[in-house]
Amino acid sequence: MDDNILTLKRWIEESSNIVFFGGAGVSTESGIPDFRSVDGLYHQKFDYPPETILSGSFFETHTEEFYRFYRDKMLISGVKPNRAHIRLAELEAEGKLRAVITQNIDGLHQLAGSRNVLELHGSVLRNHCVKCGRSYGLEAVTSCEGVPKCTCGGTIKPDVVLYGECLDEDVIEASVKAIRNADMLIIGGTSLVVYPAAGLVDYYRGNRLVLINRDPTGYDSSADLLITGKIGEVFSQV
Ligand code: NAD
Secondary structure: OOHHHHHHHHHHOOOOOOOEEEEEHHHHHHOOOOOOOOHHHHHHOOOOOOHEEEEEHHHOOHHHHHHHHHHHOOOOOOOOOHHHHHHEEEEOOOEEEEEEOOOOOOOOOHOOOOOOEEEEOEEEEEEEOOOOOOOOOHHHOOOOOOOOOOOOOOOEEEEEEEEOOOOOOHHHHHHHHHOOOOOOEEEEOOOOOOOOOOHHHHHHOOOEEEEEEEOOOOOHHHHHHHEEEHHHHHHHHO
16 A cells, blocks of 8 residues: 555544545545536537636526536536545544535535534525525426526525535635644635635644645645545445
């Protein structure tokens, strides 16, 4: 076994307050494309850049087009948690991991059994009517074509933080608290360029900052342990 993996394994054994902070790369091995890898959405051609389509203002002005992209690229049916999601859930059940903080909106951590999941960017599984506030599940979006409508006639919107929208204050506060108190912070599958989410890792005060990513990030030199590779493969060994 690789020395870095052995170190990660030992650190996990010695820790009792691990926090995991992850992004789209955690779900690529489940078949959901990320944004910035070579095969990610940012390298495909659309009429507008993905950041534009996935913005709050585009949702308001081009709702039908937003939903065409969103259904096609963000709602992948039949996806299952991979070894990273599953091992993280096991570590929580073993009393070692305190929180998963995710930028993902796919709900795969909960599907794997994780309970304390802080979703910085919301979830595709939850939706609401912009007019009356009524809550809807995923099927409200998947079971129709065009713009999904509430029984009151209002437009249904995903509970996802779109570009230009604010993050939930309570989720940020809980994330900061979890990271501040962590004895080990594992960051994985994220390019760490989406703010304010990425800035949260600066709250870590310990000396076991682990970074597991396929491509280099601006935080590589800050890591106490840097593992370059696929996160599912790494977690299947620890
Ligand atoms: P990103 O696309 O900017 O970066 C993904 C990073 O993960 C890259 O650095 C890549 O090298 C790495 N990566 C990809 N597959 C990996 C693997 N198997 N193992 C290890 N590393 C891997 O993603 P981001 O930093 O999360 O920021 C993008 C934003 O897009 C987030 O805010 C997120 O909400 C959203 N998003 C979510 C999903 C999802 O819910 N699954 C998918 C796409 C985008």
